[in-house]
Amino acid sequence: MIPLKKAISLIDRNVSKIEKIEEINTNNCLSRILAKNYKAKFNSPRYDTSSMDGVVILKKDLNKIERFRIVGEIKAGSSINTEIKSGEAKLIFTGAYIPGRKEKIVIQNENCNFKNNQSEVIIKNSKNLATNIRVKGSNFKKGEICLKKNSYLNIRSLSLANSLELESIKVKIKPRIALIISGDEIKSESNPHGQLNSSNTILIEQLTKYFGGEIIDIKFVLDLEKDIEKKFESLNDYDLLVTSGGLSVGKYDLIKSSLKKKNLNIIFEKILIKPGKPISFGKLEKNKYFLGLPGNPVSCFIGSIFFLNQIMQNLKGERKKYFEPIFAKSASFLKRNNHLTSINRLKIIKKKNCYFFKVFDSQDSSLLNLLVKSDGFIIREPNSPYIRVGSKHEIFLFSDFKNFKI
Numbered sequence: 001m002i003p004l005k006k007a008i009s010l011i012d013r014n015v016s017k018i019e020k021i022e023e024i025n026t027n028n029c030l031s032r033i034l035a036k037n038y039k040a041k042f043n044s045p046r047y048d049t050s051s052m053d054g055v056v057i058l059k060k061d062l063n064k065i066e067r068f069r070i071v072g073e074i075k076a077g078s079s080i081n082t083e084i085k086s087g088e089a090k091l092i093f094t095g096a097y098i099p100g101r102k103e104k105i106v107i108q109n110e111n112c113n114f115k116n117n118q119s120e121v122i123i124k125n126s127k128n129l130a131t132n133i134r135v136k137g138s139n140f141k142k143g144e145i146c147l148k149k150n151s152y153l154n155i156r157s158l159s160l161a162n163s164l165e166l167e168s169i170k171v172k173i174k175p176r177i178a179l180i181i182s183g184d185e186i187k188s189e190s191n192p193h194g195q196l197n198s199s200n201t202i203l204i205e206q207l208t209k210y211f212g213g214e215i216i217d218i219k220f221v222l223d224l225e226k227d228i229e230k231k232f233e234s235l236n237d238y239d240l241l242v243t244s245g246g247l248s249v250g251k252y253d254l255i256k257s258s259l260k261k262k263n264l265n266i267i268f269e270k271i272l273i274k275p276g277k278p279i280s281f282g283k284l285e286k287n288k289y290f291l292g293l294p295g296n297p298v299s300c301f302i303g304s305i306f307f308l309n310q311i312m313q314n315l316k317g318e319r320k321k322y323f324e325p326i327f328a329k330s331a332s333f334l335k336r337n338n339h340l341t342s343i344n345r346l347k348i349i350k351k352k353n354c355y356f357f358k359v360f361d362s363q364d365s366s367l368l369n370l371l372v373k374s375d376g377f378i379i380r381e382p383n384s385p386y387i388r389v390g391s392k393h394e395i396f397l398f399s400d401f402k403n404f405k406i
Contacts, residue, residue, distance in 0.1 A: 001270040004341045010267055011310045015289055017317035020173040026161050029153045032171035038147040040164055043137035048098040052132040054108040055089040055121050062105055068121050089121055098133055106132035175213035175315040178238035179204055181220050182246040182255055188220035199368055200244040200300045207304045211312040223252035232262055239315055245295030247278035264290055274340045275299040275365035296365035302343050325394040331356040334387035337380040345374035357395050
């Protein structure tokens with residue numbers, strides 16, 4: 001058995017980034033990683049435009065002429081109008097192009113006094129007025145890199161991509177995950193007489209999506225080597241094979257022995273951690289990886305947020321923190337820890353604007369209902385000393401998981 005930190009280090013050293021890319025519709029690119037730089041093919045705005053509703057006049061006329069004759073109007077979307085002359089003005093609306101080539105200024109409506117049924121305008125408070133013009137290229141200039149390779153596409157960057165008129169974008173391929181759920185007791189189409197629904201299937205599916213991958217295949221297998229080998233051989237192409245159950249040393253724990261016949265090279269297969277001791281990791285062939293997770297749902301969950309997370313980050317070539325520690329005070333006494341890294345589920349209690357945590361008495365790895373009632377967990381290092389009531393410690397909250405999409 002190896003320590004938790006060494007297990008994570010071994011994954012970090014052995015899992016390589018996926019280099020394949022694909023081009024997909026811009027609307028489907030949220031949270032994807034850009035595979036290339038994107039430069040603007042035009043200026044934005046393409047021409048000088050008005051940032052206000054008002055009137056446009058020649059700048060040289062400001063403070064020299066008080067009353068202007070209105071000779072037309074320009075709205076957003078109109079083609080560029082002809083030049084205006086000294087003493088003339090045109091009604092102009094936000095986003096409309098500034099006409100002609102001579103230097104202009106837009107006077108917003110608040111500084112306009114319209115006369116004779118809007119055929120004339122008198123400029124009020126004409127000193128120190130802003131030009132109210134968005135200059136050509138002030139948003140982005142032709143040739144400027146607006147979307148950078150290896151950056152995440154969030155809601156803001158997708159809006160910019162639309163302004164750049166990008167109908168499709170080249171992104172890095174999502175890690176493809178194949179999933180094998182083992183056990184005679186699990187109900188499935190191939191085993192309708194099973195006794196239990198697989199809670200781990202949806203758990204792994206959703207965490208895979210959360211960490212930026214996609215499930216491309218799910219197989220349910222019986223506790224038979226022949227069935228495991230047959231279902232394994234029928235899998236679609238994948239980057240990571242995740243299994244649930246069948247990892248211990250019992251008579252019917254056959255996942256690793258079956259996959260070793262298919263060239264599985266085990267890198268580690270037991271970790272000094274509770275829950276999740278049987279978690280295993282290895283390689284099946286070049287750039288194809290194996291993660292064996294326990295069948296108990298809490299062990300599967302803990303294994304996923306530590307190890308599935310780490311593998312996915314390496315496959316995507318990223319370093320992202322999905323949750324940050326906070327400090328809270330213990331509401332109960334905890335005895336000295338044993339030789340394992342203990343991941344203890346806890347409940348948060350708020351007293352007088354101070355946060356306390358209480359570790360659940362039962363830490364049984366099969367208690368999915370208790371996991372749902374938990375607010376987070378505390379990581380206790382091997383042989384760490386007892387925890388006193390009122391002492392402050394680092395804890396992690398499930399509500400702090402972040403996806404950085406905005």
